[in-house]
Amino acid sequence: MSRLALFSFLVGCTPEVIDDSLDQPALPIVDGVAAAEDQDADPNVVEVHLTASRTEVSWMEEGATPVWAYNGQVPGPLIQARVGDTLRVVFTNDLPDPTTIHWHGLRIENAMDGVPAVQDPIQPGETFTYEFVLPDAGSYWYHPHIRGHEQVDRGLYGPLVVHEAEASTPVVDRDRYFALDDVALRENGRHYSFSTGGMDGMHGRHGNVLLANGQTELITDTVQPGTVERWRLVNTANARLMYADVRGADWRVVGVDGGLLEEPYTTDRLRLPVGRRFDVEVIPRADAEKLKLRVLIPSQTGFDRYPMFEAAIAGTPAATSVPTWPAAEMPEPIAETQEVDVELDFGSGGMMGMAWLINGQRYEAGDSIPIQGNVPTRIHLRDVSGAGHPFHLHGQFFEVLSRNGSDGDIPGPLDTIHVGGDDELELFTMFDNPGLWMGHCHILEHAELGMMTAFDVTP
Ligand code: C2O
Numbered sequence: 001m002s003r004l005a006l007f008s009f010l011v012g013c014t015p016e017v018i019d020d021s022l023d024q025p026a027l028p029i030v031d032g033v034a035a036a037e038d039q040d041a042d043p044n045v046v047e048v049h050l051t052a053s054r055t056e057v058s059w060m061e062e063g064a065t066p067v068w069a070y071n072g073q074v075p076g077p078l079i080q081a082r083v084g085d086t087l088r089v090v091f092t093n094d095l096p097d098p099t100t101i102h103w104h105g106l107r108i109e110n111a112m113d114g115v116p117a118v119q120d121p122i123q124p125g126e127t128f129t130y131e132f133v134l135p136d137a138g139s140y141w142y143h144p145h146i147r148g149h150e151q152v153d154r155g156l157y158g159p160l161v162v163h164e165a166e167a168s169t170p171v172v173d174r175d176r177y178f179a180l181d182d183v184a185l186r187e188n189g190r191h192y193s194f195s196t197g198g199m200d201g202m203h204g205r206h207g208n209v210l211l212a213n214g215q216t217e218l219i220t221d222t223v224q225p226g227t228v229e230r231w232r233l234v235n236t237a238n239a240r241l242m243y244a245d246v247r248g249a250d251w252r253v254v255g256v257d258g259g260l261l262e263e264p265y266t267t268d269r270l271r272l273p274v275g276r277r278f279d280v281e282v283i284p285r286a287d288a289e290k291l292k293l294r295v296l297i298p299s300q301t302g303f304d305r306y307p308m309f310e311a312a313i314a315g316t317p318a319a320t321s322v323p324t325w326p327a328a329e330m331p332e333p334i335a336e337t338q339e340v341d342v343e344l345d346f347g348s349g350g351m352m353g354m355a356w357l358i359n360g361q362r363y364e365a366g367d368s369i370p371i372q373g374n375v376p377t378r379i380h381l382r383d384v385s386g387a388g389h390p391f392h393l394h395g396q397f398f399e400v401l402s403r404n405g406s407d408g409d410i411p412g413p414l415d416t417i418h419v420g421g422d423d424e425l426e427l428f429t430m431f432d433n434p435g436l437w438m439g440h441c442h443i444l445e446h447a448e449l450g451m452m453t454a455f456d457v458t459p
């Protein structure tokens with residue numbers, strides 16, 4: 001008999017609620033966004049319940065902002081598990097429109113990818129259960145894959161962290177997730193109407209309000225010098241190419257989209273196209289007063305700088321112990337097979353107003369590029385539109401081989417890469433995950449206007 005049942009015999013006492021999730025090995029704490037609760041007692045299964053519905057947030061003094069939210073919060077709850085775990089997400093759509101959830105960056109089974117090409121959109125009032133095994137540790141996010149330009153910007157996106165295997169989890173003093181976003185709000189707090197016409201269709205929707213973890217205000221804290229923090233940064237905006245830097249710390253990049261790097265590197269600033277992630281090791285300096293995360297927005301004179309997080313550096317310096325960052329494995333080329341080339345040209349055009357094209361075509365379901373899986377493949381990306389496009393590939397990771405003819409020097413594994421105006425990039429992938437996988441521009445208006453294709457990968 002459980003303790004809970006015993007206590008209930010004591011009339012007049014409130015029985016203590018036993019949380020049986022305590023039996024599970026605890027996951028590292030990730031700060032930033034309130035986490036979803038694991039509803040399954042099995043230590044290797046994480047089950048979370050998500051409901052998308054309409055609610056309001058207060059971002060502007062002049063009035064509330066109606067949003068679409070997962071479990072009433074923007075961003076949606078942090079979903080976290082360990083590599084190798086099964087993730088089950090029981091999702092209910094309480095929105096007025098059909099929707100899906102796509103797990104950005106996860107190399108999961110095709111049927112669970114959350115795109116209309118592999119699943120019927122989940123209608124208002126319906127429930128759908130996503131279930132898959134988590135193959136790679138890393139920092140990810142989730143969002144709808146229908147009318148993304150509207151649904152994501154209304155507030156439907158959330159963080160997803162897959163922790164490294166228990167024995168190799170890097171030990172840090174603090175683990176923080178920062179979802180960086182912008183929204184386009186009127187003075188009364190309401191969103192500007194959603195459109196794929198005009199400037200929105202041209203450049204993608206750019207916001208006038210910056211958000212970190214769904215907050216307009218600076219996030220603050222106090223940190224001790226010499227401690228080691230792991231920051232996970234993601235750009236969840238519809239279109240804005242962001243830059244970011246860290247002040248008051250020794251910092252370096254330890255991970256990217258698809259996991260931790262073999263060789264961490266230092267840089268002055270990060271370039272963060274929409275969809276991209278960086279994992280950063282941050283060690284607050286004893287000779288600095290404040291630790292800051294800043295978003296940098298290109299301006300006429302260089303950059304405008306927006307602090308999103310600021311911590312007072314206080315206390316006696318800790319003895320720094322830099323963790324070991326276990327590198328993610330890249331798909332290995334299979335030596336005996338010949339390499340295959342795939343060309344993707346990003347262009348614009350269209351008879352009736354704006355269209356964004358891949359290889360001269362708008363995306364149409366059913367029209368896909370056949371790919372033989374497990375064959376070393378070079379993808380040649382060329383922007384012939386001059387506009388610049390963040391390319392995202394579903395279900396696979398890739399490496400950058402070159403940018404404009406020279407060594408790309410952008411370490412992978414990646415699932416999102418910025419193809420600058422008139423740039424040419426060469427990617428390498430094995431296409432080792434069979435199924436129908438989207439490749440598209442992550443400027444959500446461009447994707448909506450046709451800049452998407454599908455790779456039909458046979459095993
Ligand atoms: Cu983040 Cu196809 O999406």
Ligand code: CU
Nearest residue numbers: 389441443446
């Ligand atoms: Cu684009």
